[in-house]
């Protein structure tokens with residue numbers, strides 16, 4: 529807990545995780561980048577395969593792997609369009625992924641950290657909270673000392689509570705919360721598109737080259753060299769794109785389903801009893817979730833009010849601050865304490 533006057537803002541965000549103070553914490557933080565490095569290397573390999581084996585030979589640029597690598601041929605106009613579209617999709621995918629990894633997901637503001645054991649009454653008056661403990665008290669994090677707004681939860685990896693917490697993302701080494709959720713969804717979307725286009729460009733060439741190559745040694749030839757090495761490289765890249773694109777699509781559809789229900793991934797996992805040692809959270813008893821505004825309303829609250837900006841990794845047009853939420857009509861009508869307000873301090 530932060531010490532000092534209950535009415536003055538604290539000077540720094542408390543660090544709740546002991547791991548951050550241990551000598552090995554630096555090494556652990558470094559190792560947490562390993563999945564991101566593996567993913568980046570895999571994506572770069574798939575991108576290079578499409579570029580070298582399909583796009584460059586098709587536009588008449590000499591391919592480093594030789595003319596045998598010209599697996600796919602297009603007309604010059606369509607090839608130029610595909611070339612530009614493919615790179616645009618990759619550029620947006622990289623931009624969205626970097627935004628997801630680098631943008632703070634949404635830390636609890638300093639004014640919501642507890643300062644004295646008896647300040648529960650103060651936070652009862654200033655914090656909108658539909659979600660409460662079984663005894664009716666506000667949700668308080670014993671690990672980092674923060675009073676939790678609705679949908680906020682503690683991230684073990686960061687040692688802090690995160691606004692609108694979804695889950696920890698292994699591949700970007702960051703928690704997914706209120707501020708980087710849209711960028712995360714776009715990184716999945718553009719990842720699916722980039723790998724889907726890559727598969728479509730590589731597949732015809734692989735099917736053509738496969739009968740002529742020594743299929744048994746195609747992958748081994750990548751290490752040994754030889755005529756089959758190009759086919760092996762194309763096959764491996766095709767497989768990688770199919771796996772990464774398919775997994776991203778499945779995860780994107782799962783999140784789309786959650787948004788349509790007005791639910792966060794963490795809440796869903798809690799209800800299914802999949803969050804550590806915590807007991808399963810009771811499901812919504814009846815009616816809609818107080819955070820469910822219907823399909824269009826939910827997507828507008830996640831991706832912003834301006835549809836033209838939905839496909840760009842920017843939070844412009846995304847309303848709210850992750851602390852106070854507009855609540856749907858059915859909840860507001862049974863909300864005598866006025867929890868349906870919008871806005872407030874912080």
Ligand SMILES: [Zn+2]
Nearest residue numbers: 669672682689
């Ligand atoms: Zn916490």
